[in-house]
Amino acid sequence: MTGRTHVVFVSGEPGIGKSRLLQEMAIRAEEVGAIVLRGGASEAEGMPPYLPFLEALGGYIRAAPREQLRTQAGPMAPILATILPELAVVLGNLPDSYPLPADQARLRLYEAVGMFLASLTSTAPLVLLLDDLQWADPASLDLLRHVVRQQSTARLLILGAYRAGELASNLALERTLLDLNRARLLTSLTIGPLVEEEIAALAAVRLGLPVEH
Ligand SMILES: Nc1ncnc2c1ncn2[C@@H]1O[C@H](COP(=O)(O)OP(=O)(O)O)[C@@H](O)[C@H]1O
Ligand SMILES: [Mg+2]
Numbered sequence: 001m002t003g004r005t006h007v008v009f010v011s012g013e014p015g016i017g018k019s020r021l022l023q024e025m026a027i028r029a030e031e032v033g034a035i036v037l038r039g040g041a042s043e044a045e046g047m048p049p050y051l052p053f054l055e056a057l058g059g060y061i062r063a064a065p066r067e068q069l070r071t072q073a074g075p076m077a078p079i080l081a082t083i084l085p086e087l088a089v090v091l092g093n094l095p096d097s098y099p100l101p102a103d104q105a106r107l108r109l110y111e112a113v114g115m116f117l118a119s120l121t122s123t124a125p126l127v128l129l130l131d132d133l134q135w136a137d138p139a140s141l142d143l144l145r146h147v148v149r150q151q152s153t154a155r156l157l158i159l160g161a162y163r164a165g166e167l168a169s170n171l172a173l174e175r176t177l178l179d180l181n182r183a184r185l186l187t188s189l190t191i192g193p194l195v196e197e198e199i200a201a202l203a204a205v206r207l208g209l210p211v212e213h
Pocket of ligand 2: 018132
């Protein structure tokens with residue numbers, strides 16, 4: 001909300017409560033007026049690159065009023081539509097973008113996603129929720145790094161989660177953590193099991209009365 005893009009990654013073992021924590025944080029962010037976009041990586045075979053972003057942005061594109069979307073996507077619409085064809089469906093015929101060599105096209109795409117996200121933050125602070133990043137493809141992580149660096153002064157919070165034990169098997173994720181950390185753009189939260197007092201407190205809240213322990 002202060003206009004400094006930041007990344008928070010939650011890590012811990014499977015089942016410890018990472019997704020739930022992200023969800024609870026998203027609810028609180030929505031309560032104070034933020035837009036929340038949700039996406040996640042998948043271990044399923046045959047998933048396209050950028051899947052977490054496709055889910056998050058696809059959800060927004062399907063929900064947003066058309067004219068607002070047209071303004072927000074602006075001249076980036078044809079570039080965004082290369083990975084988000086639903087944008088072309090919603091906005092109608094888009095002008096062809098010039099064919100570019102693959103590297104250039106990728107950079108343009110990163111810029112377009114960054115600018116689109118930044119334009120969303122002009123209406124409200126934005127939380128981009130990216131779950132299960134232990135399975136994230138290198139392209140998604142490159143895109144993430146690019147967006148954070150390029151849009152460093154947006155009202156943007158990227159809230160991610162990954163399984164701590166699987167970090168070593170995703171080199172791109174390891175590199176992303178190092179890189180964001182070095183740039184002081186990352187806050188890492190490790191979550192572990194609750195201790196006895198915390199379990200008692202949780203139970204007391206749920207039951208509405210104190211519990212013996
Ligand atoms: N604070 C909490 N209170 C109640 N249930 C929780 C809490 N945190 C997690 N859970 C439940 O524990 C299960 C595992 O949590 P989940 O967030 O899916 O774990 P992870 O994403 O780390 O694998 C889910 O059923 C979730 O709803
Ligand atoms: Mg989870």
